[in-house]
Amino acid sequence: MSFDTNITLPDPATGRAVYRQHARDWLAANLPEHMLADSLNWRAPTLDESIDWEAAMHKAGLAGMTWPVQYGGHGLTLREHLAVNKEVGALMMPESVSSIGKELAGPIIMAVGTEEQKSTFLPRILAMQDMxxxxxxxxxxxxxxxxxxxxxxxxxxxxxxxxxxxxxxxxxxxxxxxxxxxxxxxxxxxxxxxxxxxxxxxxxxxxxxxxxxxxxxxxxxxxxxxxxxxxxxxxxxxxEGWSAAIRVLSIERATNRMYRPWRVEAELTFLIRACKSDPALAGLLSGSHARSRIGAAQAEIDGLKGLIESAVDQMVAGAPIGARGSLSKLYWSETHQSLVALALDMLGGVGPKSSPLARRAHDYFNNAYLFARAETIYAGASEVQRDIIAQRILNLPTELQA
Ligand SMILES: Cc1cc2nc3c(=O)[nH]c(=O)nc-3n(C[C@H](O)[C@H](O)[C@H](O)COP(=O)(O)OP(=O)(O)OC[C@H]3O[C@@H](n4cnc5c(N)ncnc54)[C@H](O)[C@@H]3O)c2cc1C
Structure with a gap:
């Protein structure tokens, strides 16, 4: 695979829209079709292919946006990070194989590491030399x-x-x-x-x-x-281990994989396309039950987008991430679980005679459904997020009364 990495990044002073357009254009020109889960030519990328792809994304200005230039980053803000994430989310491309390095280890090294640790580790994470x-x-x-x-x-x-x-x-x-x-x-x-x-x-x-x-x-x-x-x-x-750990966890809840609402929306679009492609499924889209669930899913997605946008505004304004990360974590994981459950319900009748796109969607959502079970557990289980929201955001008493 070869990618166009000989590019001049847009000047951030030209605004987020220009940066977002750059991300959209570069992804459209460079993302191999077989990496798109909603393509009939999809195949799982190998680890080496993922590494090459993510290294190219970094060179194209689509990773390490907020990291200082001296450590291999692009020296931009969370706003450009969000702009890129919207485009990454809109495409059904593979999850990063190095998100723990880029979204958790990197920020924590930047926060508590020595100068030597920063200059040794950080550029290698972005260049995909270390996971x-x-x-x-x-x-x-x-x-x-x-x-x-x-x-x-x-x-x-x-x-x-x-x-x-x-x-x-x-x-x-x-x-x-x-x-x-x-x-x-x-x-x-x-x-x-x-x-x-x-x-x-x-x-x-x-x-x-x-x-x-x-x-x-x-x-x-x-x-x-x-x-x-x-x-x-x-x-x-x-x-300092505990305070560093708490910082990692709040980053994990609030900013890690910020593209999620846009990805869930892409999944919903994929589901609708798959149903339309198959005469036996197309009728479902006219039924009031499926339509009300699809409408509810879109409303959840829009709410989640608003939550992410306002969290970015707050962080750019200098407010700490704090307990509000629990709102995003709880919301995206539960929204995604209900979307993939909806998809499995709608695609339940898919078989060997169904349209190729319906079969592709069936495979994809079967897998997504199984992995989504873990999403309300990792990075802090839903019950724990609800506790944090109750105690630290709403200031409710810690003891329940009978
Ligand atoms: C796919 C996946 C990837 C992961 N990756 C990593 C990783 O890379 N690194 C890493 O360190 N960890 C990782 N984890 C672990 C993850 O952080 C833990 O699973 C999670 O913190 C829950 O801990 P536990 O599994 O011990 O469950 P427990 O803490 O034993 O919880 C069991 C149940 O009890 C509930 N519960 C616990 N405490 C309370 C409470 N106070 N109030 C109400 N209910 C409560 C929980 O919500 C849950 O339903 C991963 C987990 C998964 C599923």
């Missing part, structure tokens, strides 16, 4: 992350790490893990937590992939058995 995984969750510590047990003991200029992580997305392909550990015991709760940037090829690390309901092995258990890293691998101060 990262996030080592937070453990068998006994998910929603209640403060119960994690993985232990880091300082030995002179190095640290010895022992413990286990679970559900670590992309661990099998990652070059680095940003790993949350503790120096003391679980009784210390959020005190004494330390974060590290650990190369995944360090002796003592074992990755055991987990097969999920969609028959993929996208996450893993990761075991740390006497893993020794230098003190220079520490991200932030020795006691």
């Amino acid at each position: 990262w995984c996030q080592g937070f969750s453990e068998p006994e510590a998910g929603s209640d992350l403060a119960r994690l047990r993985t232990r880091a003991v300082q030995e002179g200029d190095s640290w010895r790490i022992n413990g286990q992580k679970i559900w670590t997305s992309g661990a099998a392909k990652a070059q680095y893990c940003f790993l949350l550990t503790r120096t003391g015991t679980v009784a210390d709760k959020h005190r004494g937590m330390v974060m590290f940037a650990v190369p995944m090829n360090t002796p003592g690390i074992r990755v055991a992939p987990i097969r999920s309901i969609d028959d993929k092995e996208s996450f893993a258990e990761v075991f740390f058995d006497n893993v020794v890293v230098p003190d220079s691998a520490r991200l932030g101060a020795p006691d």
Whole structure:
């Protein structure tokens, strides 16, 4: 695959609309058709193809928009980030294979890393030379992350790490893990937590992939058995791990994959196109039941777009992300689950004699339905988001009365 990367990026002073048009034009000219899930020529890209594609996107100004130029970024604002995300979302293109590096590890390195860590790690993330995984969750510590047990003991200029992580997305392909550990015991709760940037090829690390309901092995258990890293691998101060972790989680909830409402809208468009392409399904679009659900889905999508736009306005104005990220997380995950459930209901009658596009949509939405089960769990389960909204946004009492 070859892409046009010999381009001059638009001057941001010309406005967001121009930047968005640049993104639209470049994607239209460069995105291979086989990467579009709503194309009959779709096939899953290989990892190498995804890496090449994402490296080209970065060179074309469509990744690292907000990162400083000195670290390989484009030095723009969240507004250009959002403008690009709208175009990325409007196309049924593959999910990034490096979103954890670009959207979580990168911002956290920028926030707490040393100058050397920033200049070493950040350009390599954007150039797709390194992929990262996030080592937070453990068998006994998910929603209640403060119960994690993985232990880091300082030995002179190095640290010895022992413990286990679970559900670590992309661990099998990652070059680095940003790993949350503790120096003391679980009784210390959020005190004494330390974060590290650990190369995944360090002796003592074992990755055991987990097969999920969609028959993929996208996450893993990761075991740390006497893993020794230098003190220079520490991200932030020795006691800064918890505040850094909270920052990662709020970024994850608010800004990670900001294209979601536009992607859910593209999925809805795909569903309607697929139904129209097949005489047996086309009639569904005239039925009041399907029409009211489609209308409700579009209303949810529009609400979600408004939420994202206003969050960007607030962040550009300097307001912290804070608990409001929980609103976006809760809303997009539940909106997406109801959309894919609608799609499966509508495409339930698809069989070998259905139109090719209806069969493609059936395959796509079957898969999306299975993965969407995880969306109300990862990055903080819905129940936990509701708790945060109740307590930190609405200031409701923490105790329920009978
Ligand atoms: C696809 C996928 C990818 C993931 N990728 C990563 C990754 O890359 N790195 C990583 O570190 N982790 C990852 N995770 C883990 C994810 O963050 C956890 O699954 C999540 O935090 C929930 O924790 P848990 O699974 O231990 O469930 P638990 O915390 O045990 O929760 C079980 C149930 O109890 C409910 N519950 C828990 N606490 C409360 C409460 N206070 N009030 C009400 N209900 C509550 C939950 O909502 C849930 O329904 C991933 C998970 C999935 C599904």
